[in-house]
Amino acid sequence: xxxxxxxxxxxxxxxxxxxxxxxxxxxxxxxxxxxxxxxxxxxxxxxxxxxxxxxxxxxxxxxxxxxxxxxxxxxxxxxxxxxxxxxxxxxxxxxxxxxxxxxxxxxxxxxxxxxxxxxxxxxxxxxxxxxxxxxxxxxxxxxxxxxxxxxxxxxxxxxxxxxxxxxxxxxxxxxxxxxxxxxxxxxxxxxxxxxxxxxxxxxxxxxxxxxxxxxxxxxxxxxxxxxxxxxxxxxxxxxxxxxxxxxxxxxxxxxxxxxxxxxxxxxxxxxxxxxxxxxxxxxxxxxxxxxxxxxxxxxxxxxxxxxxxxxxxxxxxxxxxxxxxxxxxxxxxxxxxxxxxxxxxxxxxxxxxxxxxxxxxxxxxxxxxxxxxxxxxxxxxxxxxxxxx
Amino acid sequence: xxxxxxxxxxxxxxxxxxxxxxxxxxxxxxxxxxxxxxxxxxxxxxxxxxxxxxxxxxxxxxxxxxxxxxxxxxxxxxxxxxxxxxxxxxxxxxxxxxxxxxxxxxxxxxxxxxxxxxxxxxxxxxxxxxxxxxxxxxxxxxxxxxxxxxxxxxxxxxxxxxxxxxxxxxxxxxxxxxxxxxxxxxxxxxxxxxxxxxxxxxxxxxxxxxxxxxxxxxxxxxxxxxxxxxxxxxxxxxxxxxxxxxxxxxxxxxxxxxxxxxxxxxxxxxxxxxxxxxxxxxxxxxxxxx
Numbered sequence: 001x002x003x004x005x006x007x008x009x010x011x012x013x014x015x016x017x018x019x020x021x022x023x024x025x026x027x028x029x030x031x032x033x034x035x036x037x038x039x040x041x042x043x044x045x046x047x048x049x050x051x052x053x054x055x056x057x058x059x060x061x062x063x064x065x066x067x068x069x070x071x072x073x074x075x076x077x078x079x080x081x082x083x084x085x086x087x088x089x090x091x092x093x094x095x096x097x098x099x100x101x102x103x104x105x106x107x108x109x110x111x112x113x114x115x116x117x118x119x120x121x122x123x124x125x126x127x128x129x130x131x132x133x134x135x136x137x138x139x140x141x142x143x144x145x146x147x148x149x150x151x152x153x154x155x156x157x158x159x160x161x162x163x164x165x166x167x168x169x170x171x172x173x174x175x176x177x178x179x180x181x182x183x184x185x186x187x188x189x190x191x192x193x194x195x196x197x198x199x200x201x202x203x204x205x206x207x208x209x210x211x212x213x214x215x216x217x218x219x220x221x222x223x224x225x226x227x228x229x230x231x232x233x234x235x236x237x238x239x240x241x242x243x244x245x246x247x248x249x250x251x252x253x254x255x256x257x258x259x260x261x262x263x264x265x266x267x268x269x270x271x272x273x274x275x276x277x278x279x280x281x282x283x284x285x286x287x288x289x290x291x292x293x294x295x296x297x298x299x300x301x302x303x304x305x306x307x308x309x310x311x312x313x314x315x316x317x318x319x320x321x322x323x324x325x326x327x328x329x330x331x332x333x334x335x336x337x338x339x340x341x342x343x344x345x346x347x348x349x350x351x352x353x354x355x356x357x358x359x360x361x362x363x364x365x366x367x368x369x370x371x372x373x374x375x376x377x378x379x380x381x382x383x384x385x386x387x388x389x
Numbered sequence: 390x391x392x393x394x395x396x397x398x399x400x401x402x403x404x405x406x407x408x409x410x411x412x413x414x415x416x417x418x419x420x421x422x423x424x425x426x427x428x429x430x431x432x433x434x435x436x437x438x439x440x441x442x443x444x445x446x447x448x449x450x451x452x453x454x455x456x457x458x459x460x461x462x463x464x465x466x467x468x469x470x471x472x473x474x475x476x477x478x479x480x481x482x483x484x485x486x487x488x489x490x491x492x493x494x495x496x497x498x499x500x501x502x503x504x505x506x507x508x509x510x511x512x513x514x515x516x517x518x519x520x521x522x523x524x525x526x527x528x529x530x531x532x533x534x535x536x537x538x539x540x541x542x543x544x545x546x547x548x549x550x551x552x553x554x555x556x557x558x559x560x561x562x563x564x565x566x567x568x569x570x571x572x573x574x575x576x577x578x579x580x581x582x583x584x585x586x587x588x589x590x591x592x593x594x595x596x597x598x599x600x601x602x603x604x605x606x607x608x609x610x611x612x613x614x615x616x617x618x619x620x621x622x623x624x625x626x627x628x629x630x631x632x633x634x635x636x637x638x639x640x641x642x643x644x645x646x647x648x649x650x651x652x653x654x655x656x657x658x659x660x661x662x663x664x665x666x667x668x669x670x671x672x673x674x675x676x677x678x679x
Contacts, residue, residue, distance in 0.1 A: 023645050023646075023647070024642040024643070024644075024645065025641070025642060026640070026641075026642060072641065072642075090636075090639065090640045090644070091640070092508060092639040092640045093508055093635075093639055093640075094506065094508045094594050094595065097508060105632075105635065105636075105639075106635065106636045106639060106640055106644055107644055108644065109643075109644045109645050109646050109647075111632060112625070121632075124644065133644070133646060134646045135646050136646070146644060147640070
């Protein structure tokens, strides 16, 4: 089969590789129909997440057709049109039973890496480095998915492929961010980052009762989409003092809920950005924390900061004093999309949510390396490049 | 015998009246007893005197050998002056090991311990662990387990360079439905014993398994030092065994990105990422399936 493989930092190529096979009785093999790039892939691409190895297949947000089914799989059969939640749960451990699928104890075959780094082993993620299980990714003709009954969801009638593919990752990540923020009716929510996850966080914040959403980015096209598609008030951080603007917009209180959809490769205009960038280039730390610091500083006293932007390791100058003295709640995590997939399909079916417009660049898998270059450089107003194997 | 069931002292919690005299658990992670690094007055005097003599000799010798003697002398004098020594603490038996030795009569022991929570009821977990045929497949370096009598099993192990070793283990249940024990026959060097205790996890979260493995190293402090070094690997192996056991009981399979009968690891060391990478990238070649 054909697959997009990582060869080294910022080096990708499409190769011919052997087909996947069923390894366990709860596995399925899926023929990939659509497979999307994701902002979190850029951390892998840039070499910021360790344990990537030449030949690893990228991609974790996809839609496809079941073509082979393990002996113990009960909920899907050959021919089903399915999405797979990118963060793998086993469905049986304490965390999965509690619906915290992204904290799964069993789905990561290489638990020692995250255990050493984070103190506890993390669950497996499709196509997301050997630290998260070494599972082959979805930018390929076929993919093997473990624990199918827990992680696969049949796409209901009335939901198009272009809508469904984002229920694999971007939509549940945005929804999880908003849900984790604990939005109350009348709340003002600030969202940093207007990529696909940010756009879904904006939509989800409104679905969960936000009075208004303020979206922050630097790219005019993404801010325009946040305004036109999401109904957000937009702020360009390159031309605006974000902290002052957020206070102005909220009567001096600050946003009730702040959502970080950017993560470890944040850009900024202030001195802390230059400091982070220099240390990151020297491999002295892994995170550029401009957005998280800004969110913590801006959030109203007693408010919540919800983090779904990916962080990998250690951050310098973390404003713990503000968290403590303003009585903030900090919540975060990889998305437990199994909790939300059917709910999101219902929102789509009933017309309250339509992620399909985020698919700005449909491409052939053979052109996927160029697709990533376009996505990384934010060229041609690319919000999401989606590959057809 | 209830090995290491409780710390010798129990304490009463003023906040939890219903659990009076709650046992204080023995912990393998307590590295050394208090004062284990403290030198006795004769040891300090010996360090100071020996160090001084070595210093004089080093200054007289000159050259590389002289410099090495000066360094060693400096360490010895500093050790004597401070009256504390990290090396001595490293070679001291931990409180848990001392407790083990008191209970078993072993002259020396190296004890390691790991815990895991399995999201299944205690009786189900104990029943599963009681059957060696369930455990064997989880350990990559166990080739076969054969029952030779009611309570004896011959374990065939594969060591480095594909050499086979046979070990007879006695399996017993010191506390019905709550504890299992596997121990060697009791003759020869490097005796081993593994004790597994099973308790309900709080809030109905399944079963906590605590596995304690002890070995009896020969040859005094040198043997203990060797056992301590080996335990750094076996400690990880114990964790991987418990994780595999948990996965198998909870999900009925072992999470993998490579075939079960692929490259075999010794002592569960999975650090060969290049092998992982090759296999996971391709999900293991097996010809054209479709």
